[in-house]
Amino acid sequence: MTRLGTRSAAPDFLDDPDVVPACAGVDSALFFPTREDSAAAAETANRYCRACPVRTPCRQWALRQSPNDLYGIWGGTTREDRLRIHRRRRAGADR
Numbered sequence: 001m002t003r004l005g006t007r008s009a010a011p012d013f014l015d016d017p018d019v020v021p022a023c024a025g026v027d028s029a030l031f032f033p034t035r036e037d038s039a040a041a042a043e044t045a046n047r048y049c050r051a052c053p054v055r056t057p058c059r060q061w062a063l064r065q066s067p068n069d070l071y072g073i074w075g076g077t078t079r080e081d082r083l084r085i086h087r088r089r090r091a092g093a094d095r
């Protein structure tokens with residue numbers, strides 16, 4: 001299984017050993033920015049995500065997780081992005 005740098009989560013979209021995500025080997029701290037540096041760090045992390053061959057499945061996986069449990073940047077989305085998407089989906093489902 002491909003490892004995602006030092007990130008501890010091992011989502012299913014990383015099961016293909018022939019596909020190397022753009023963040024493999026990158027310092028995981030970049031994908032888990034602190035509040036103080038979140039905007040700049042998120043942009044830097046997103047540069048990896050934009051060039052990543054598994055961006056779409058990564059994003060889909062992240063959106064299947066509870067937004068309350070999953071931190072960090074996944075598939076080019078921050079936790080705040082995912083919370084917003086979940087809220088929009090819930091609002092749409094309530095109509």
Ligand code: SF4
Nearest residue numbers: 021023049052058075
């Ligand atoms: S989309 Fe981003 S977080 Fe997901 S595997 Fe690729 S580089 Fe890593």
